[in-house]
Amino acid sequence: MRLTGVTLDHRGGDGRPFRVLDxxxxxxxxxxxxxxxxxxxSGKTSILHLIAGLILxxxxxxxxxxxxxxxLDVSRRDRWRLNTLGYVFQDFHLIPELDVAAxxxxxxxxSSWRIGRAEREHGEALARRMGLTDLSRKAGVLSRGEQQRVAIARALSRRPALILADEPTASLDAAHAEEVGTLLVEAAREAGATLICASHDSGLLARMERCIDIAPAPPLPDLATVSGHAA
Structure with missing residues (x-):
């Protein structure tokens, strides 16, 4: 994965642009x-969104x-994500009305109108690996820790070459955070997948092979000042 010369700007409530990432x-x-x-x-989530092609x-x-x-255009980015990427979102993005297996x-x-037997069996195996025993429970009644496990299993379901995880242990207590972090790292290692994880969890970060610090981007120059028209 390579990001080269990447900048990302947004506009504040006053309409003025500010730099999110440099x-x-x-x-x-x-x-x-x-x-x-x-x-x-500081832009950690923005980096993950850029890598995933969710933003440009x-x-x-x-x-x-x-x-x-x-x-890539929108449709080709969608296909690339489907074929390459597993994403563990901070807010899970599960469908409450569907059960764990679904x-x-x-x-x-x-990519298919019908889930095949192999996909179902792989999903069940992932659920067991994540400690999920009742696959018929609706996602809406699960605890946050259980929802996090479902989200990780879903991210791994297509055997992705690249896994992105945004604060995957943020909603968990220390014991469950350690357990879920271990499951995520071990599953990625067994699959030979690239794993990029944004986190404040020092225990999870200690399991990474390398960590980098993301500092807030410097502010954009005041155009009025640059052009010599400052008040």
Missing amino acids: LPKLVVAPGEHLGLRGPSG PGSGTVAWGETEVSA NITLPASF
Whole structure:
């Protein structure tokens, strides 16, 4: 994974632009486990969204191997995500009305109108690996820890080459955070997947092979000042 010369700007409530991210270069080797740490608002989640192609940089490139993700159109980014990526969202994004099994195998339904036996059995195996025993329970009645386990199992269900995890232990107590973090790292290692994890959890970050600190981007220059028209 390579991010080169990446910047990302947003506009505040007053309409003025501000810089969210300024990342000259980030290279992640295939199969590497990388931790992103930094204060809230430093751009950790934005980096994950850029890697996933959920947002595009204002400048620079985001590439996975020979694929320049940031240059793909919407439909091709969707296909790339489906074939390459597993994402553990901070807010889970489960469907409350669906049961555990259906939530885990949901990504398979995006490419086929029917979930095959192999996908179901793989989903059940992942659920067991995550300590989920009742696959018929609806996601809406699960505890946050159980929902987190379902979200991780879903991210692994397509055997992705790249796993992104955004604060995967943030909603858990210390004991469950350690257990879930171990499951995530071990599952990624067994699959030979690249894992990029944004977290404040020092225990989880200690399991990564490498960690980098993400600092808040410097403010954009005041255009009035730059042009010599400051008050």
